[in-house]
Amino acid sequence: MIEVHDVRKAFGAVQALGGVSFTARDGQITALLGPNGAGKTTLLRTLVGLLKRDHGSILVGGVDPEQDPMAVRRNIGFLTDQFGLYERLTTREYLHYFGELNDMQAPALRTRIGEVAELLGMEDILDRRAKGFSQGQRIKVALARTLLHRPRHLLLDEPSRGLDVMSTRALRTALHALREDGSCVIMATHVMQEVTHLCDDVIVIANGHTVAQGSPDELCRRTGIANLEDAFVSLVGTEEGIA
Numbered sequence: 001m002i003e004v005h006d007v008r009k010a011f012g013a014v015q016a017l018g019g020v021s022f023t024a025r026d027g028q029i030t031a032l033l034g035p036n037g038a039g040k041t042t043l044l045r046t047l048v049g050l051l052k053r054d055h056g057s058i059l060v061g062g063v064d065p066e067q068d069p070m071a072v073r074r075n076i077g078f079l080t081d082q083f084g085l086y087e088r089l090t091t092r093e094y095l096h097y098f099g100e101l102n103d104m105q106a107p108a109l110r111t112r113i114g115e116v117a118e119l120l121g122m123e124d125i126l127d128r129r130a131k132g133f134s135q136g137q138r139i140k141v142a143l144a145r146t147l148l149h150r151p152r153h154l155l156l157d158e159p160s161r162g163l164d165v166m167s168t169r170a171l172r173t174a175l176h177a178l179r180e181d182g183s184c185v186i187m188a189t190h191v192m193q194e195v196t197h198l199c200d201d202v203i204v205i206a207n208g209h210t211v212a213q214g215s216p217d218e219l220c221r222r223t224g225i226a227n228l229e230d231a232f233v234s235l236v237g238t239e240e241g242i243a
C-alpha cells in the first residue's frame with residue numbers, strides 16, 4: 001500500500017505539488033490522471049525517494065522513502081520516461097546486470113528473465129543488443145527490468161507510450177497478473193481507454209493538487225457525467241492532456 005498525505009514540492013518558484021493526498025491499495029491498479037504539467041512525474045519521483053519532498057508524509061509498504069530509501073527501493077519498481085538502456089548489451093545481459101544489482105542469485109535470475117520475457121512477449125529480443133531497438137522494444141526492456149525483482153509496488157510513468165496493439169495487450173496481461181499477485185500498481189497515463197479497461201481506482205491531480213479519487217464509475221457518478229473522459233475534463237476544468 002502507498003499512503004500519501006499533503007505532499008508538496010517546489011522547484012524554485014514553480015509549485016509542482018501543492019498538496020497531494022491519496023491511498024493506493026494492494027491488489028489494485030491505480031491510475032494517476034492529470035493534464036500536462038499537473039505534477040504526475042514529480043509525484044512518482046518523490047514516492048521513490050529520487051526527489052525530497054518539502055512537506056507532508058509518504059509511506060510505501062509502511063516505510064518512508066526518506067527514512068529508509070534502500071528498503072523502499074527493494075520493494076518498488078519504477079518505470080520512468082528515461083529508459084537508460086545500454087546499447088552494447090543484449091537484453092539478457094542487461095537484465096542479468098540489474099538482477100545482480102538487486103541481489104538476485106544466478107539460477108533464480110535466469111528463470112525470472114525467462115518469465116518476464118514471456119510475460120511481455122519479448123523473447124525475440126532477448127539476445128539482441130539494444131542498439132537500434134524501436135521505442136516499443138526499449139520500453140519492454142525497461143519494463144522487464146522494473147518487474148524483474150518482483151517488487152510489491154510498481155510505479156509506471158506512461159507505460160504504454162510507443163507500444164503497438166500486441167505489446168499493449170501484453171502489458172495489460174502483465175498488469176492483470178501483477179494485480180492478481182497482490183501488487184500495488186500506480187500508473188500515470190493520458191489514455192482514458194486504458195484507465196477504463198484496466199484501472200480499479202483513479203487519482204486525478206491538477207496544478208499539483210489531488211482533485212478526486214475513486215473508481216472510474218464513482219468519478220462518473222460524482223460528476224453526473226457518463227463518460228470518463230468528460231468526467232475528467234469536468235474535474236480538472238481543462239481539455240489539456242487527453243489522449
Ligand SMILES: Nc1ncnc2c1ncn2[C@@H]1O[C@H](COP(=O)(O)OP(=O)(O)OP(=O)(O)O)[C@@H](O)[C@H]1O
Nearest residue numbers: 011014015016034035036037038039040041042043
Ligand atoms: N526539475 C525541475 N525543475 C523545474 N521545474 C520542474 C522540474 N520538474 C518538473 N518541473 C515543473 O513541475 C511541474 C510538474 O511537472 P511534472 O513533470 O511533474 O508534470 P506531469 O504531470 O508529469 O506532466 P506531463 O503529463 O506533461 O508529463 C511542471 O510545471 C514542470 O515544468
